[in-house]
Amino acid sequence: MPWLQLKAHVPPEQAELLEELLLEEGATAIGLQDAHDDPVFEPERGTTPLWQDTVVTGLYDDLEGIDAMLARIEAAWSEQVPDEPCPSIDYELLADRDWEREWMKDFTPLRMGERLWIVPSWHEPPESDAVNLILDPGLAFGTGTHPTTALCLKWLDGLAVSGQLASQSVLDIGCGSGILAIAALKLGAAHADGTDIDPQALQASRENAERNQIDETALTLCYPEQLAKSRYPIVTANILAGPLIELASTIAGHVAPGGRIALSGILANQADDVMQAYQQEGLSMDTPVMQEGWVRLTGQRIA
Ligand SMILES: C[S@@+](CC[C@H](N)C(=O)[O-])C[C@H]1O[C@@H](n2cnc3c(N)ncnc32)[C@H](O)[C@@H]1O
The missing domain is CATH 3.40.50.150 (Vaccinia Virus protein VP39)
Structure with missing residues (x-):
């Protein structure tokens, strides 16, 4: 079964809200990755460090209604942060095997x-x-x-x-x-x-x-x-x-x-x-x- 993946590059302060909106649309999995593969670090307590260019991805098994989904995300974004434009969200279809490879490569001990x-x-x-x-x-x-x-x-x-x-x-x-x-x-x-x-x-x-x-x-x-x-x-x-x-x-x-x-x-x-x-x-x-x-x-x- 193919999967639909939504993907956006955002600065750290926008990652949390975008993650929340992708989850609200029923994402099966959410990913937060450094666009430039900076090494993982232990954040200090009470801080919310994320990479300067964070790639947020959401994975969906429902391939229908992509335009409506993007419109809902944009509307929810404008409601919560009217002063900042919604990040541009790309989407692609991942074949099953691509999806397995996608997450396996990022999962190490x-x-x-x-x-x-x-x-x-x-x-x-x-x-x-x-x-x-x-x-x-x-x-x-x-x-x-x-x-x-x-x-x-x-x-x-x-x-x-x-x-x-x-x-x-x-x-x-x-x-x-x-x-x-x-x-x-x-x-x-x-x-x-x-x-x-x-x-x-x-x-x-x-x-x-x-x-x-x-x-x-x-x-x-x-x-x-x-x-x-x-x-x-x-x-x-x-x-x-x-x-x-x-x-x-x-x-x-x-x-x-x-x-x-x-x-x-x-x-x-x-x-x-x-x-x-x-x-x-x-x-x-x-x-x-x-x-x-x-x-x-x-x-x-x-x-
Ligand atoms: C964020 S995952 C957590 C999985 C794992 N426990 C972990 O810590 O990585 C949440 C899981 O809760 C399940 N879930 C959602 N609502 C639930 C509910 N009301 N009762 C039981 N499980 C629920 C979902 O199907 C999903 O597998």
Whole structure:
């Protein structure tokens, strides 16, 4: 099946809004890349560094209605920043194989925190004695290259280092490729439940669990409506701000007394609303952590 890719070159201050508008149009994947291949760097906390010439791409499986889509993006842009013209957006059709090559070339082993490495299945682990998560995301979201995923992986790694993950049960809402649930298991959790509304995500999670020799009984995957109303000591949810707010009562309801939660997929200007929604559900929220314009919120249900 061919894919439609929208692509624009923007200065760093425009990347976040364009990314948001492409997601609102239902992008299956979003990419942020340096147009000149500057080396990746660790941003300082509280800053939103992006490359001076950032290429933002959005991938769509719906090839119809491209003109209407571009018109909606332009209209939304003018509404939000009437003083700046909408960046010029090109589009092209990618054959399936092109698409695979496109993202594979940008996906190399990534270190997350102190102990964890995310290693594409076609690479050798750079540190054989590290906690290596071997990953092939298929068509599901979650390679670790996106800041929303990286923020959650670093949180899980931190919990493992401080001994708070060992032998615990984890719930991962919106598991995508399974990256967070599998990382939690590899970092010492005893059991993980992963849910997703997308059957391709559940399939990719299953395959990645096998790839990482995860015991079949350690990971349960299901659609959200099939999940029992259990409470967990550790919960992750990397879905967008809208669903995080809409589902606040359900998601927070899964956090056990004393349990911890990480919420991701939140843009800087949405963080206050998400935080408020979870405080109203009885969670005590920590100071937000930001990476490349994306915010991770963490909190705890006081025992
Ligand atoms: C941004 S991806 C995150 C994937 C992975 N957990 C990660 O951190 O990279 C969000 C995932 O949430 C799923 N999703 C969206 N809304 C959901 C919902 N209401 N319940 C469960 N999953 C949802 C999407 O299908 C997608 O796979």
